[in-house]
Amino acid sequence: MTGSPLAVSILYILMPLAAMFTNFWAGSFIDHLNQKHLMIGLDLFRTGLIFVLPFLDSLLVIYIIVFGINVASAMFEPTSVVYMTKLVPKGNRQRFNALRNFINSCVFILGPSIAGALFMVGSPALAIFTNAGALCISAIIILFLPNLHEQSQINGRINMQSVIQDWKKILKYGADHKYIILIYICLVE
Structure with missing residues (x-):
């Protein structure tokens, strides 16, 4: 729209900002809600x-919408990891993680390539609508996955008090297991 490199760079800055905004409270939502339904809703x-x-x-307005998309994406990733951990049996997790990382690496190259091809064939709007359609198909596919929660295991109410309680548990665990927290901090990307 503007031809400005600054305008494009702001779009790239919104992704880590959304992740930082989301990381403080998203874990409570993910733990207290049904992950399958949360993934469908986020998609x-x-x-x-x-x-x-x-x-x-x-x-x-575009920046605000893109920030909202990035917040939902920042929530979707850990939600899907929790769901996949429950879905994939322990004995198959190493193979599953290898295949998942391979697919993610391929998507890193194929995604922009497909978007570029759609730009050449059609317009940026076509690429955007295709992306929206792919997310809609993702939601439909997730709909057919098994529900891994009993209703009694899910606490559907989430508020600031439950987020604070979760943080207290994290801080207590961190105080009791300093070496694990140190290793985790060193491994965080």
């Missing part, structure tokens, strides 16, 4: 936000 939320992008003219 549909991102679908809706991505779908409206081509119709927007205001750069500020």
Whole structure:
């Protein structure tokens, strides 16, 4: 829209900002809610936000929408990891993680390539609508996955008090297991 490198760089800055904003409270939501339903909701939320992008003219509104998409993506990743950990049997996790990392590496190259091809064939709007459609298909596929929770295991109510309680548990665990926390801090990307 603007031809400005600064405008594009702000889009890239929004991703880590959304992750930092989300990391303090998202774990409580992920632990207290049904992960399958949360993943479906996040996919549909991102679908809706991505779908409206081509119709927007205001750069500020686009930044706000992209920030919302990045917040939902920052929540989706740990939610999917929790769900996959429960879904994949212990004996198959090493093979599963290897295949998952291989697929993620391929997507890192294929995603921009496909988007570039869609730009050449159609328009940026076509690439955006295709992305929204892919997320909608993802939500439909997740819908057919098994529900791994009993209703009694899920505490559907989440508020600031439960986030604070979760942080107290984390800090107590960290105080009791300093070496594990040190190793974890060293391994965080």
